[in-house]
Amino acid sequence: MYRTEPEGGPDAKIMDIAINSEQLYGELEKLASFTDAPPPAVTRVVFSKTDLAARAYIKELCIAANLVIREDAIGNLFARWPGSAPGLPAIGTGSHTDAIPHAGLYDGTVGVLGGIEAIRALQRGGYEPRRSIELVMFTSEEPTRFGIGCLGSRLLSGSLALERALALADSDGRSLDQVRTAAGFTGALDNVVLPGGYYDTFLELHVEQGPVLEQRNIPVGVVAAIAAPASLRVWIEGEGGHAGAVLMPQRRDALLAAAEIALAVESAAKSTGVIDTVATTGVCDVFPGAVNSIPSRVKLEIDVRDIDLARRDIVLRAIDRAIDEAAERRGVQVRKEVLNADPPAQSSRRAVDTLTQSCEALGIPSLPMVSRAYHDSLFMSRITDVAMLFVRCRAGISHRPDEYASPEDIAIGTMVLAHALAQLSRT
């Protein structure tokens, strides 16, 4: 048990927060057992059988904590601890439980299970919230299946047009609508948008996925801004043929054009001279994919991020030009699609101050920081005050089976979250 020192005065009830670290860690491990990859790797793609089983497990935990459950038409899960003034805008917290192929145990899950434990800790401490506290598990924070990240939070914040959502399909050609309906989420998608003033504040607990906290030897970080992500998909159409029969001067090899583009993506990111600019070509699907056949078609997916929107967009334009130049040189056709190009998000001063003060009240050192990964909070910031709390992780490793955060640090993050939820829900 991680517990605070109860103090006298009006805060006495709030300050008695004990985190059951053993139970929380056991739940994280149990959730990781819902995987389509051999453990310790975790693969949990949205609306797969495994994802649905994991969701059922989360719902069980919420029900056991006496939370009132609701699911929307895209599968976002809301689990509410009603306050004594249930009409007031609620305090939200949560994250995601979907996991990219061969990921680890902590990304997203710490914010969902930590959120549940924070609520249980407040309940055990006898705290009674005035505003309702609501846990959210967002659908498909990862872009694995539909090529777009933060699907659930984009839709509930009104950040994704319905026509665009309805046009999304997975790599098997199944539309988002077919897939979500088959998974049991059948309501109208236009009801997913939350009404104005639904939340007062939203806090997201998440592993850092970077090395800063470990390097500074600080257990938690309070996030002041989230970097602006963008992603592109590029289809390259060349000409296939027999790898022996077609001579080199006649070739229009789609993969070689793709290779030039991937290198241009790297140079575009480096050209800013700023460490905050990053760009990655993470998907390269080659057709037909046979050793004795010239690649005729390639699909690339490119991810570009920066905390500065203008600089991020300069890089996007440089990549755009490089794609056209490579196509010209290689005699291939290209088609480009911007999957998303979102502005960065600022945390709210009030939410950041609350988290920082909770750290101080609990005697926990914290570091103000910037998130280079994007999170559901990026979209939540469009409808409510947000801030994130990062938990130190080992060597900054994430999206890999060897991702790791210690039970102690997770408990510390959960305790700070519980304290902040209590502060925010009292008023």
Ligand SMILES: [Zn+2]
């Ligand atoms: Zn995440």
